[in-house]
Amino acid sequence: MSLEIQYITKDNQIQAADGRDTVPYDVTFTWYDYNSFDDKEALLSDFELDRGRLEDEATKRYRPQYYNFDDYQLLICHVINSETFEAHAVNIFVMQDIIITYHDGVLDDFIDIAEIIKHKHEDLEIDIALHILHQTVEQYFDIVHNIEDDVILFEEKHGSEKKGDDITSKMFDVRKEIFRVKRVIIPMEELVEKFKEQDDLFNSKRSESILSKIDSKIDRQKLIIKFSEEMIDEMKDNYISYNTYRMNKIINVLTIISAIFLPLTLISGIYGMNFKNMPELDWAAGYYITLGVMLLISVGMISYFKYKRWM
Incomplete structure (x- = not known):
């Protein structure tokens, strides 16, 4: 089991414990x-928690959530x-003088309990929960x-390129990254608004x-994401516009050739x-006359198309 325990003594000293049984009363x-999703059963056996509300790799919901139960x-x-x-x-469980985190990985880079204790007050567990949220x-x-830089x-690399399937593929890859980040960041704003409404807890x-x-x-962050999204959309629109123009030019040439x-x-x-009974077939110069007529028609049509600036 991947469980790390830290506690604060009466004289504000931070200590570590090897297990729940070694924590002083x-x-x-x-x-x-609990820094592994494999610890789910151990967590549920140690504390009376709602199993259905936990989120791990098996129950991904991708939306920040807040639940207010009777005890936590x-x-x-x-x-x-x-x-x-x-x-x-x-997952962050906030109880009276207790906080429980359940996730996959280590939170050492996220929180410094010693720094928070300097400003210790009665709601230390709420401070730590908000600090984790802030980090x-x-x-x-x-x-x-990173997305903005990408x-x-x-x-800069592909802005002047006009064709290539790899450009379209890369654009969709960047859009996919933006979508995944927005799926997390945008709902976080709703979570913060929920906290602001909890006057009895976050007051x-x-x-x-x-x-x-x-x-x-x-x-x-939303502004940066919006800027990146608008840039990639503009590049996509420019790329599509150029290729549409290029395709129209090709179709125009083929149409003129067909018309001629x-x-x-x-x-x-x-x-x-x-x-x-086709008298022209017996003419001595019939073949050359026909070629001449065909040549005149071709030259006439080309001249007309150029006059109309269709080519």
């Missing part, structure tokens, strides 16, 4: 970190893999900035400050019917 705060609150947020852009859930949103900046580099100035920072960062050969084909068809 008189601690002021305890953090249980459950926050579900998501971290984004910077390579695959897959979202992975972080999760902070992590999104790395993702959205879009700019893509424009301290510190909580309001953290929620305000989270809200502000989400707005900035249409009367020539008609003449060839008439004199290819081999009827006996």
Whole structure:
């Protein structure tokens, strides 16, 4: 079982425990970190939690959630893999003087309990939950900035290219990355709004400050995503417009060629019917006259098309 336990003693010292049985009874705060989705059954046996509300790899929902139960609150947020852009859930259970995290991976880079304890007050568990949420949103900046850089580099590299199936494929790859990130970031805004409505839980100035920072960062991330999305859409539109223009030019040339050969084909068809009563077939210069007429028709049509600026 991948369980890490940290607790705070009466004199505000942070200690680690090897298991639940080794945690002293008189601690002021305890953090249980189940850092593998394989620990689901152990978590449910250690604490009385709602099984149906947990989110892991088997129950991906991709939307941040907040549930307020009688004995605890459950926050579900998501971290984004910077390579695959897959979202992975972080379940945060907030209880009286206890916080439980259930996720896949390690949260060491997300939270510094010692820093939070400096401003310790009665709602430490809520502070830590909001801090994890804040650091999760902070992590999104790395993702959205990478997407923005990819879009700019893509424009610099392929902006002047006019054809190629690989360009379209790369555009769709970038759009897929943007979609995956939006699927996580946009609903996070709804979660923050839910917290703001919980006046009985998130009513301290510190909580309001953290929620305000989270809200502000989400707005900035949405702007970056919108900018990247608009850039890739403009490049896609330019690419489609150019290829449509190019295709129209090709069709125009083929249409002109067909129009020129249409009367020539008609003449060839008439004199290819081999009827006996066709006086022109007995003319000594009939062949040359027919070629001359066909040449005059071709030159006349080409001149007319150029006059009309159709070619």
